[in-house]
Amino acid sequence: MFEQLGLIGCGLIGGSFALALKRARLVRRVVGYSKSPSTTERARQLGVIDVEAPSALLAVSGADLVLVAVPVSASEATFRAIRHGLSPHAMLMDVGSTKCDVIAAAERGLHNHFSQYVPAHPIAGKEVAGVEHAEADLFQHRKVILTPVEGTRPALAQKAEQLWRKIGAQVLTMTPEAHDAAFAAVSHLPHLLAFAFVNAMQAQPDGKRYLELAGPGFRDFTRIAGGDPTVWRDILLANNEEVLRQSQLFRNTLLQMEAMISNGDAAALDESIGAARNARRQWPSAGRANSAKH
């Protein structure tokens, strides 16, 4: 049980974390701060937080648990802003989609408080953003990746793991480097490809007319192209090396498949598509979500 959660960033993820802790009776009081005062006010009106703080520094004062749920690029400024208000016994976590850069920001921003910081990435989200859509269930049966480093207090890493488990999440522990490499492959690259695909379509003289013919395959393939530009710009830049490495691997495979098409090599193409199909169908979470056409 925590006495007070200091929540920096009262959006979908931060708000859901607060609600989940409240419902599980894991926290007595939530003090919240968002950059936009109207968001903080809305969070209080919705019962997501109990008290509005006028600054990030005041939101963490007296807190034994702090969650930083801000865009990745705002991490360092946030760490600097709260450092002098942080109790030496408080546990601090973030929720960023990239880990190496946020850990580096924490080292620079938190100084001697760095050991209190447990880097976290909940794999949760919704089609919509904002505190209005926060819900106590958001982390139920979802994965949360923790990436503690040498400087992290082991007791806090354990405590963080227990906390996420208590609100229904499945906790995995990885190194920050392994995390960033994996998410470049399974999340950041597909976003980049979806953005590039839509832009390449739009850049064509007939692109707009083509779009009118697009069906459900196109809809699903490009759904992630609707993501927030600032969030995704930050992620792609923060994880640039791994993203560029994955993009190159992808382009090599694409060129190989183009060569099969160009050479009319039906057997190789059949094998290649079959391998992709099998891998996709064997994917643990695939369920029945495979389309026969379009």
Added chain:
Amino acid sequence: MFEQLGLIGCGLIGGSFALALKRARLVRRVVGYSKSPSTTERARQLGVIDVEAPSALLAVSGADLVLVAVPVSASEATFRAIRHGLSPHAMLMDVGSTKCDVIAAAERGLHNHFSQYVPAHPIAGKEVAGVEHAEADLFQHRKVILTPVEGTRPALAQKAEQLWRKIGAQVLTMTPEAHDAAFAAVSHLPHLLAFAFVNAMQAQPDGKRYLELAGPGFRDFTRIAGGDPTVWRDILLANNEEVLRQSQLFRNTLLQMEAMISNGDAAALDESIGAARNARRQWPSAGRANSAKH
């Protein structure tokens, strides 16, 4: 009202066409043929067809309407097989996802019957294939593209249009070239990219472990990689020029975005992602299907 539909290929699309015509009382009798006798038998047991024909030739004998619903690569052989049984007054259609190559196959295969052929592409499908999943509603509110050419009897093109309208479809008429260019962009390329993406992931030493971390964004992005290898091999080869052209346009855009990441050009990347996001959100069929995260 047609007297007799000769259905070659009693799968999801062919079977749904037969059911839709029956329900709308547009056909008196359906004679069906599939390469696999058990499929033809199953179609009869399910009431999709009324009579099993032992060959494609016999399925079209006496038919005033013929639908060829076979994989694109089987088109020419099918046309050749039915030519001598085709009544000179029958209307013939296909349902292929590519049009230029099927039209060429029809010219070679149908000879003097070519004018009876109206090339068609219903943009309909389901997550599952097979006659068990055929349904009379499949074409309701779905687009059907007709691509009649100079040699097509104009009266038959009109008749085809009316027929598809009567079973609930929205009919568009295009040239075969415009059709193939558009579908290379909105359907064939995304399939190629999804296949290449899954294969590039699989080829990595840690690919299988990465897949365990993948979430809903990955699920939607790769759904179309579960498509039938034979079908997609045929489509990519049949429409190879347009597919390769689209793939190159895509690679150029991807390289531009990679350069923005590589140069740390946040402003350009923000603008590029924003353009993709706006295009995706303005897409007529987008609905609310946009994800904020992952």
